[in-house]
Amino acid sequence: MALHNAGKHEHLLSHLLEVARGPPPNRLEYQPVRREKVISKVQSDEEKNCSRRQGERFAQFAAILCYSHRVKREYPESPIVGVGALIIEDGRVLLVKRGHPPLRGEWSIPGGALEVGETLREAAAREVCEETGLTVQVLDLLGIYDRVLRDAEGRTLYHYVLIDFLCRKVRGEVLAAGDAEEVRWHTPEEAAKLRLAEDTAEVIRLAFAKACG
DSSP states (O other): OOOOSHHHHHHHHHHHHHHHTSOOOSOOOOOOOOOOOOOOSOOOHHHHHHHHHHHHHHHHHHHHHHHHTTOOSSSOSSOEEEEEEEEEETTEEEEEEEOSTTSTTOEEOSEEEOOTTOOHHHHHHHHHHHHHOOEEEEEEEEEEEEEEEEOTTSOEEEEEEEEEEEEEEEEOOOOOOTTEEEEEEEOHHHHHTSOOOHHHHHHHHHHHHHHHO
């Protein structure tokens, strides 16, 4: 979706906020999809037509998915929607050290870009699993933030709309993977000493207040 002015940008943020504030599920967990091939010996004409329509819809979905993977992250044509997960346990927050731009070598919260066909909460749970190895329950919306980085000439190098959720660990052992070079639990005092983006530091404080309050 192309955003050409501030009015449309505000409309996008309002829509995302409405979607994100939907009633959280009792438990939203990311699990790898299991694909099973089911072969039927006899298919009625109706079943065959249904299968053909499903195949056409899958082909359309695959085309959209392939296109989404070609979206430029540097100098994007439109903002990229990203999700973040604030996992609080025993008075500590789980942070990852980024291995790729724009935050290479810096500490941040687990998260990444929304993919075609998934909800915001599904994306948050998936990113946590991919980057930390944990299965989490996605709880409350904590905030929506703009992340706009410009180059020396003033052109927009990166533009993200970030949607952050409070999460609870369900199971798993912490293991850095994906874009994360390192994963570590931090106390509020330790997190406060890190070189963090201003919005990241703010949402970490909000997460501690909500989880421990």
